[in-house]
Amino acid sequence: MANKITYREINQDIIGFMTNTGIWYYIVLGFMALGALALFFAPWAYQIYTGQGVTGLNVPIFWGVYLVNFVFWVGVAHAGTLISAMLFITKTPWRRSIARGAETMTFFALILVTLFIFIHMGRPWNFYWSFPYPNQRLLWTNFQSPLMFDVFAIGTYFTSSAIFLYFGMIPDLAALKHHTTGWRKWLYTTLSLGWRGTDRQWHVQGKATMFFSSFIMPLVVSVHSIVSWDFALSVVPGYSKTIFAPYFVTGALLSGFAGVVLMLTLLRWFFPFVRKYVTEYHYDSIGKMILLLSLVWSYCTIMEILTGLYANTSEEMESLKYKILTDPYMQLFALMMFSNTILPLVLMIKKVRITPVIMFFICIFVMVGMWLERYLIIPNALSRKFLPWMWYDYFPSWVELSITAGAFMFFIAMFMASIKIFPVFSLFELKEDAGIPMEKPHGEG
Amino acid sequence: MKRRDFLKYLGSGIVGTGVGLAFGKVTKPPGAKLIPYLIPPEDVIPGVATWYASLCTQCSAGCGILVKVMEGRAKKIEGNPLHPVNKGRLCARGNAALQALYNPDRIKGPMKRTGERGSGKYKEISWNEAVSILGRNLSELDKNGATEGLYVLTSTLRGHLNTLIREFMSSYGSPNYMQYELFQHRNLIYANRVSMGLDAIPHYDIANTRYLLSFGADFSSTWLSPVNLSHGYGEMRQGGARRRGVLVQVEPRLSLTGANADEWVPVRPGTEGVLALSIAHEIVAGGYYKGADASSWKELLSGFSPEHAARVTEVDAGRIHHIAKEFVKTRPSLAIGGDNLSAYRDGLSCLVAVNILNHLAGNIGRKGGVVPNPAGLLKGRTGTELRKDRITALAKSALEGDVKTLIVYNTNPVFTTPAGVKLERALRNVPFIASLSSFMDETTAMADLILPSHTSLEDWGDDFAEPSTGVRVATLMQPAVSPVFDTRGAGDIFISLAKALGGKVGERLNYKGFPEYLKESWRKIYANNKEVAAGALTFDGFWNRLLEHGGWWQTEEPRHKPRSVSVRRVKAHIPTSPSEFEGDEGRYPLYLVTYPHAGYLDGRGANLPWLQEMPDPMTAVVWGSWVEINPKTARKLGIKQGDLVTVESPYGGIDLPAFLYEGIRPDTVAVPIGQGHRLYGRYAEKRGVNPIEILPVAEDKRSGELALNSTRVRLERKGADGKLVKMGVRTEELGRGIVQTITPEEFERIAGKEEA
Amino acid sequence: MSKIVKKVKERLRDFRRPGYYKEFEYNWTMVIDLDKCNGCEACVVACHAENNLPIVGKDECSKSRAFNWIRIERYVEGEFPNVKVKFIPIMCQHCNSAPCELGCPVYATYHNQDGLNVQVYNRCVGTFTCATYCPYDVRRFNWFTYKWPEPLDQQLNPDVTVREMGVMEKCTFCIQRIRVAKDRAKDENRKVRDGEVVPACVQSCPTGALVFGDRNDPKSRVAKLAKSPRRFRLLEGLNTDPSVIYLKRVMKKSGSKKHGEHG
Ligand SMILES: Nc1nc2c(c(=O)[nH]1)N[C@H]1C(S)=C(S)[C@@H](COP(=O)(O)OP(=O)(O)OC[C@H]3O[C@@H](n4cnc5c(=O)[nH]c(N)nc54)[C@H](O)[C@@H]3O)O[C@H]1N2
Ligand SMILES: Nc1nc2c(c(=O)[nH]1)N[C@H]1C(S)=C(S)[C@@H](COP(=O)(O)OP(=O)(O)OC[C@H]3O[C@@H](n4cnc5c(=O)[nH]c(N)nc54)[C@H](O)[C@@H]3O)O[C@H]1N2
Ligand code: SF4
Ligand code: SF4
Ligand code: SF4
Ligand code: SF4
Ligand code: SF4
Numbered sequence A: 001m002a003n004k005i006t007y008r009e010i011n012q013d014i015i016g017f018m019t020n021t022g023i024w025y026y027i028v029l030g031f032m033a034l035g036a037l038a039l040f041f042a043p044w045a046y047q048i049y050t051g052q053g054v055t056g057l058n059v060p061i062f063w064g065v066y067l068v069n070f071v072f073w074v075g076v077a078h079a080g081t082l083i084s085a086m087l088f089i090t091k092t093p094w095r096r097s098i099a100r101g102a103e104t105m106t107f108f109a110l111i112l113v114t115l116f117i118f119i120h121m122g123r124p125w126n127f128y129w130s131f132p133y134p135n136q137r138l139l140w141t142n143f144q145s146p147l148m149f150d151v152f153a154i155g156t157y158f159t160s161s162a163i164f165l166y167f168g169m170i171p172d173l174a175a176l177k178h179h180t181t182g183w184r185k186w187l188y189t190t191l192s193l194g195w196r197g198t199d200r201q202w203h204v205q206g207k208a209t210m211f212f213s214s215f216i217m218p219l220v221v222s223v224h225s226i227v228s229w230d231f232a233l234s235v236v237p238g239y240s241k242t243i244f245a246p247y248f249v250t251g252a253l254l255s256g257f258a259g260v261v262l263m264l265t266l267l268r269w270f271f272p273f274v275r276k277y278v279t280e281y282h283y284d285s286i287g288k289m290i291l292l293l294s295l296v297w298s299y300c301t302i303m304e305i306l307t308g309l310y311a312n313t314s315e316e317m318e319s320l321k322y323k324i325l326t327d328p329y330m331q332l333f334a335l336m337m338f339s340n341t342i343l344p345l346v347l348m349i350k351k352v353r354i355t356p357v358i359m360f361f362i363c364i365f366v367m368v369g370m371w372l373e374r375y376l377i378i379p380n381a382l383s384r385k386f387l388p389w390m391w392y393d394y395f396p397s398w399v400e401l402s403i404t405a406g407a408f409m410f411f412i413a414m415f416m417a418s419i420k421i422f423p424v425f426s427l428f429e430l431k432e433d434a435g436i437p438m439e440k441p442h443g444e445g
Numbered sequence B: 001m002k003r004r005d006f007l008k009y010l011g012s013g014i015v016g017t018g019v020g021l022a023f024g025k026v027t028k029p030p031g032a033k034l035i036p037y038l039i040p041p042e043d044v045i046p047g048v049a050t051w052y053a054s055l056c057t058q059c060s061a062g063c064g065i066l067v068k069v070m071e072g073r074a075k076k077i078e079g080n081p082l083h084p085v086n087k088g089r090l091c092a093r094g095n096a097a098l099q100a101l102y103n104p105d106r107i108k109g110p111m112k113r114t115g116e117r118g119s120g121k122y123k124e125i126s127w128n129e130a131v132s133i134l135g136r137n138l139s140e141l142d143k144n145g146a147t148e149g150l151y152v153l154t155s156t157l158r159g160h161l162n163t164l165i166r167e168f169m170s171s172y173g174s175p176n177y178m179q180y181e182l183f184q185h186r187n188l189i190y191a192n193r194v195s196m197g198l199d200a201i202p203h204y205d206i207a208n209t210r211y212l213l214s215f216g217a218d219f220s221s222t223w224l225s226p227v228n229l230s231h232g233y234g235e236m237r238q239g240g241a242r243r244r245g246v247l248v249q250v251e252p253r254l255s256l257t258g259a260n261a262d263e264w265v266p267v268r269p270g271t272e273g274v275l276a277l278s279i280a281h282e283i284v285a286g287g288y289y290k291g292a293d294a295s296s297w298k299e300l301l302s303g304f305s306p307e308h309a310a311r312v313t314e315v316d317a318g319r320i321h322h323i324a325k326e327f328v329k330t331r332p333s334l335a336i337g338g339d340n341l342s343a344y345r346d347g348l349s350c351l352v353a354v355n356i357l358n359h360l361a362g363n364i365g366r367k368g369g370v371v372p373n374p375a376g377l378l379k380g381r382t383g384t385e386l387r388k389d390r391i392t393a394l395a396k397s398a399l400e401g402d403v404k405t406l407i408v409y410n411t412n413p414v415f416t417t418p419a420g421v422k423l424e425r426a427l428r429n430v431p432f433i434a435s436l437s438s439f440m441d442e443t444t445a446m447a448d449l450i451l452p453s454h455t456s457l458e459d460w461g462d463d464f465a466e467p468s469t470g471v472r473v474a475t476l477m478q479p480a481v482s483p484v485f486d487t488r489g490a491g492d493i494f495i496s497l498a499k500a501l502g503g504k505v506g507e508r509l510n511y512k513g514f515p516e517y518l519k520e521s522w523r524k525i526y527a528n529n530k531e532v533a534a535g536a537l538t539f540d541g542f543w544n545r546l547l548e549h550g551g552w553w554q555t556e557e558p559r560h561k562p563r564s565v566s567v568r569r570v571k572a573h574i575p576t577s578p579s580e581f582e583g584d585e586g587r588y589p590l591y592l593v594t595y596p597h598a599g600y601l602d603g604r605g606a607n608l609p610w611l612q613e614m615p616d617p618m619t620a621v622v623w624g625s626w627v628e629i630n631p632k633t634a635r636k637l638g639i640k641q642g643d644l645v646t647v648e649s650p651y652g653g654i655d656l657p658a659f660l661y662e663g664i665r666p667d668t669v670a671v672p673i674g675q676g677h678r679l680y681g682r683y684a685e686k687r688g689v690n691p692i693e694i695l696p697v698a699e700d701k702r703s704g705e706l707a708l709n710s711t712r713v714r715l716e717r718k719g720a721d722g723k724l725v726k727m728g729v730r731t732e733e734l735g736r737g738i739v740q741t742i743t744p745e746e747f748e749r750i751a752g753k754e755e756a
Numbered sequence C: 001m002s003k004i005v006k007k008v009k010e011r012l013r014d015f016r017r018p019g020y021y022k023e024f025e026y027n028w029t030m031v032i033d034l035d036k037c038n039g040c041e042a043c044v045v046a047c048h049a050e051n052n053l054p055i056v057g058k059d060e061c062s063k064s065r066a067f068n069w070i071r072i073e074r075y076v077e078g079e080f081p082n083v084k085v086k087f088i089p090i091m092c093q094h095c096n097s098a099p100c101e102l103g104c105p106v107y108a109t110y111h112n113q114d115g116l117n118v119q120v121y122n123r124c125v126g127t128f129t130c131a132t133y134c135p136y137d138v139r140r141f142n143w144f145t146y147k148w149p150e151p152l153d154q155q156l157n158p159d160v161t162v163r164e165m166g167v168m169e170k171c172t173f174c175i176q177r178i179r180v181a182k183d184r185a186k187d188e189n190r191k192v193r194d195g196e197v198v199p200a201c202v203q204s205c206p207t208g209a210l211v212f213g214d215r216n217d218p219k220s221r222v223a224k225l226a227k228s229p230r231r232f233r234l235l236e237g238l239n240t241d242p243s244v245i246y247l248k249r250v251m252k253k254s255g256s257k258k259h260g261e262h263g
C-alpha cells in the first residue's frame, strides 16, 4: 500500500469538494432547509403566537420533549470538544482528520441547544432577562438557580467552541484564499486576518491551541454536569440523584462520539475521497472509545436503579416502577438498555469496529438510546412526584414532535451548507501527516 | 370609562378614520360611550370598594351576603359576618352568583315568540309592549269570567314578593298561585307537622350536639342550609374545649357528609325507616325512654326488633343496638333525615321515624337537638299549602284545559319532572305562557312571552329564613349594581301588570314599584312589632339600619321549648315495610339513587362556569355527569372506570360514564342531578345527562313530594370512552403520610392541650 | 481563629435565610384543621372569584390544566363497606425554604419581607423550573391568554392582575388583602391586628377549617393553633419549612373495628 498523499492532492480533494457541488447536493440541502422551515420554524412560530398550550405539557409535567432535545443536543455537542481539546493535549494521533468535523458539529449542535431553551420558554421574547445586565431597576439574576448556571456554562461553552473552531481554521482560510476567486476569495481573505504562515504566527497559533485546549477541557466535564444539576438540585424523585453529573457527562460523550461516527460515515459514503483520510484506524479508535463510554454509562444506569431500590421509599419505588414496569416506558427502557448497553458490547470485536456500515447502525441505536435516556428521566420523573393526587401522564403533541424532527433537518442543513464554505477537514493538520500512509497508525499508535 | 380605554378609543378612532378613508369608508367614532360618566354616580369612587349587604338566592337557605362593588360592578360576594344563618361564611354556589349576574347567556330584554313553541325563535320587543300583551291577555280572561284560568308558578318564595303575588292573585280572582321546585322539603315540613305539630323546618343544632345520627342528610353540600350546618359541623368537631362530637351517617351511597362521618352505615335503600324504628325499639326496650307512654311506644314498635330489622336493612343487629345505646347515652344527641331519606316513596314516614328517635332520646327543644323556630315575622307558606302545589296537578289541569294563562318565575319544572308527567305536552296545551326568567331554560322555551327579570344582585326583595336559625331572621335584598341588561324586578313586573289591568288589582297594588311596596310592608312590620322597632327612633332610621346590616334578626340564644311526639299522632304515619321501587328485581337488579349535585343543585347552577369547573366534592369530576358503581358490581358487568354505560329503568335509558366508587353498595348505583340541560346557555347545554328523565312518576301521596329514589335499573356497558374528566388521578396515599390522622383515643388524651 | 470561623458561619447562615431576611416583619401563616374541613370546595370557588382565575373548559381540564390555586385532594382507603375518605386542601405552602425560589433564574418568584413566597408576573419568563421543583404541585401556568366572554369580564377583581400567556402563577395568600391591611395599619401607626387579613378562601370556608394570621404575634389565633399537638406540615421531611400548618384529622385507624360490630 503505497498510496502516499501529497500536499497537492490534499488541496485538490478538499478545495475541490468545497467548490464543485453537484445538483443533487443542492436538492438535498434545499429539502433539509425547507424541512427545517416547515417542521421546525413554522410550528415554533405557531407556538409563540398561540401559547405553550399547543404542547403536551401539563400540571405537573412542565418539562417535556423540548428539554429532552436540549440535553440531547448538548450531548451531541460534547464530542467536538473532547476530540479537539483532550485528544490534542494528549497528542492522540487519530484526532487530526476528524477534529474539524466534530468541532463543526459542536458549533451547530450548540445553536440548537440555545434554540431549544428559547422554544421551551413561555415568554421567549424576554429571554434577555436571564442575563445579568445592568438595568434601571437594579434587578439582578438569581445566581443560586441551576438555570443561571446553565446560562453561564452554555454561554461559555458556545463562545469558546466558536473561537476554538475559528482559530484553528485561520491557516486553512489563508490557504484557501490562494485557491479561490470571487466572493470566496474576499471571504477567506477577510477571515484569515492576514495570516502569512510566518514562524512567529505558527508559534502563536500552536501556543493558542494549547491554551484553548486546556481551557476548554474542564468544560467537557462542567457543562454537562451543570446541565445535570438542573435536575439533580431539585427534590423531585427521579431527578434528585447524586450520580447525575458523571452519568450525564458519560452519556453526552457517548452520544457525541456516536454522532461523529454517523457524520463521518455519511461523508465517506457520499464523497469517496474522504475514505483516504478517515480510515479503519479511526473507526477502530472511536469504537474502543464508545465501548468504554457505554460500559461506564451502563454502570451509572444500574447504580441509579440500585440506589433507588436500596432507598426503598414509596417515592423512589413508584418513580422506578413508572419508568421500568409501566407501558409504554417499559418497552422504551428495554430499547434504551439494548441500544446503550447490550449492542455496544459487540464493539469488543475488532472486525465490527472497523466495518463502517456496522458502526453506522450501532451508532444510530446509541443515538436513539441516548435520546430515550433523557426522555425517561425528564418528563417521566415528573409524572410521579410526591402527591399521587396530582400524578399525570405526558405525551408530546404534534408541535413538539414536529419541532424535534425539524431540529435534525435544521442541523443537517446548517452542516451541509457550512462544509461547502468552510473546510470540514483541517488542511494544515492533514498536511502534517502527508507522506504517511493513512491506513496505518504512525509512530507508536 | 377608564383613562386607558379612552386613549384606546381615541387611538382606534384616529386609526379607524385613517383606515376608513383609505378604504373609502368612514367608520363611526366610538366616543359616544364617554358621555354617561360625565356626571358620575354619587357612590362611585374609582378604586375604592363599596359593600352592599344583601341576600343569597342560590338556594333556599337564605344566607346573608356582602357584595363588593367597584366602579359600579360587582366583584366578589362574601358572607355577612353578622348574619345568623351563615355567620359570615358562604358556599361555592353563593360565590358563583356573580356569574349568574354577568352570565353571557342572559336574556337581554323582553321577547315575543315568533316561531313554533319550543323552537326558540323570538323577537325583541319593548317593555311597554311586553307588559301590555300580558295585560291584554289577562283582561281578556277577566272579561270572559275565566280569571281562575290564570296560574302563577314560582320557586319557594318566603318574602314580600310572595305576599305581593298572593295579593295580585286574590284581587285578580285566581286561587292558582303555586310554588314548586325540586328540593322543597315538603316531606320534612309535613312530617314535622304530623309528628310534632310543627308546620315548619326547625333548627338542627349540630354545633352543640355530641352524637349526630344522620339519615342521608348531606348538609355539607346541599341539604337545607349547608353553610349554617357546615359551620355547626366545624363547631361540633373542634369547637374549643368541649368534647368532640361524633357523626354517624346512614345511607346506601356515601355522600360528602358521609365521607366525613366517623361511621358509615350502608343501609339497604328504602329501609332506613325500618332501621330508625328498630333503633327506637332498642331505646324503648332498653328502658332508656322514661316517658309515661313508654308502654304504648313499646307496643307500636314491637314489630321492629333488631333481628327483624337486620334482615330487612342488612345492618347487623348488634350494630343497631349499639347505635341506639350511644344515641340515648351521649348527651346531647340529634337525629336528622335528609334528602336521600325524603326521596323515597314513603319519605314522609321515614322522616316521622327520625322524629320519633329525637323524641325518645329527648332531643326536641334542647340545646344540641331539634330547636323549633319562633313564629316568623311574616307567615310564609305552610306544609298544607305545599301539599296542594303539585306539579302533577298543574300538568293535569293544563291537559284538561283549565290553565288558560301561565306565568312562570324562577323555576324550571320541565327540567325537574320525570318524562312521565308529560309536562311539556301539557304546557303545549296552555294557550298563553309568560316566563319571567333571565335565562333561556327548558321551561322558558315554552313561553310565548318572555319578561326577563333581574338576578338577585340587581333586585330588591327580602327573605325570612326558615331552616336552622332558631331565632327570627329577616334578610333584606338590595340591588348591588344597576341592571346589566334590559331586565326588571319580578315584583315590578307584577305591579306594572296590575297598573295595566286597572280595576281591583290596580287599586290593591297601587305602588310606584316593588321597592315602595317592600318599604311600605316593612313599615307595617315595624309598626306592629315592638321587638323589631326596639332601638330605632324612626322608621327611616330603622330602614337605613336594615339596609346597612342586611336585615333584622334576634341576637339572643334560641329559646328551647320542648315539644313531643305522641304515639297517637304518628301511628298512621310510620313506615312498616321498605319503600317500594319500580322495576322487576330480576330484570332491573340495581337500586338507583339520585342526589343533587353540590354545585348545580336541582340544575340551576349548571350554567355557571365556576361550578362546572369545580371538581365534584366526592368524585372530582368536572364538566359532566357520571354513574357511581361499586367496583365489585362493575367487575361483574365488565365495566371499567370511564366506560360509557347505559342506565336503564322501566321508563327509559340514559348513557353516561362509569365512576367506580367504593362508597356505594354493590346493589346500588347513583347519578347526580343537575346536568343534561337541553337549553340553558353555553356552559350547561348538552353536557351530561338528566337522571330525572328515567324516573317513574312517583310522589309521596300525602305530601306530594316527588320520589327520586323510586326505581331499580340495569346497567349495560356501551363502549370504552365515556369522556369522563376528573381531577386527581390516584387516590392512594401509598404510605406517604399526606393526610395525617390521630385516633379518637389519642385525641382524648391530648384534648386538654389544644389551645385557642 | 474560632471567632473568624464563627463569623463566617454566621454569614453563611444569613445567606441561607429565606430571602436573606434576618427576621420577617410578619410571618403569615395558614392553619388548616383537617378535622373540620368537610371537603365542600367553597374555598376553591372563592379563590377563583378573588384572584381572576380563568375557566379553561372540559378539554383543557382533561389535560390536567385546570386553574386551581387551592385544591381539595381526596384519598380513599379500604373497600366497601370499610371505606375511609380523607380530604386535604392544598395551596402554595409558602415554604420558607422554597425549592421553587431556588430554581427561578430571574427572581420572578422570591421571598418577601413577610415570609411570603411571592410571584412577580411581570418578571417571569416561563421556564417552568419553579413548578417542576415545587413538591406540592401548586403552581399553574398560563398556557394561553385566557378570555372572559362579555360581560363575565366585568367581575374581574381590579386589585389583582389578569395574567397573560407564558406566565407562572400560584396562591399568593391573597397578598392584595394583606397589603390593604398593612397600608391601613401604617396610616394608623400600628401593626396589623389579628383577624384583619382574611384571604378569600378563609372568608368563605363554612366549617371554619381555615385560619389565617401572623405567627409573629404570639396572641394571634394561628400562633396558638400552631402549637397544637395535632400539628403537622405536608411532606415535612423535605425540609421546605412550609407556612401552612395542618391539624391532624381525628379518625379511627382503617380496618379497626367499628362500634358495635360484634364477633
Ligand atoms: N390636589 C391635587 N390636585 C390635582 C393633582 C394632584 O396631584 N393633587 N393632579 C392634577 C392632575 S395631574 C390631573 S390629571 C387632574 C385629574 O383630575 P380629574 O380629571 O378631576 O381626575 P379624577 O378626580 O381622578 O377623576 C374625575 C372623575 O372621573 C370619573 N370617572 C372615572 N372613570 C370614568 C369613566 O370611565 N367615564 C367617565 N365619564 N368618568 C369616569 C370619576 O368618578 C371622577 O369623578 O388633577 C389635577 N389636580
Ligand atoms: N393611584 C393613582 N395613580 C395615578 C393617578 C391617580 O389619580 N391615582 N393619576 C395619574 C396621573 S393623572 C398622573 S399625571 C400621574 C402623576 O404621577 P407622578 O408624576 O408620579 O406624580 P407625583 O407623585 O405627583 O409627582 C412625582 C414626584 O415629583 C416630585 N416633584 C415635585 N416637584 C418637583 C420638581 O420641581 N422637580 C422634581 N424633579 N421633582 C418634583 C414629587 O415630590 C414626587 O415625588 O399619576 C397617575 N397615576
Ligand atoms: S347555602 Fe344557599 S343561600 Fe347560603 S350561600 Fe349557599 S347557595 Fe347561598
Ligand atoms: S409550595 Fe411550591 S410554590 Fe409554594 S413556596 Fe413551596 S415550593 Fe414554592
Ligand atoms: S416559570 Fe417564571 S417564575 Fe417559574 S422559574 Fe421560570 S421565570 Fe421563574
Ligand atoms: S389564600 Fe387567597 S390565593 Fe391562596 S388559596 Fe386562599 S384565596 Fe386563593
Ligand atoms: S371551604 Fe373549608 S371546609 Fe370547604 S373544602 Fe375548603 S377548607 Fe374544607
Ligand SMILES: [Mo]
Pocket: none
Ligand atoms: Mo395628570
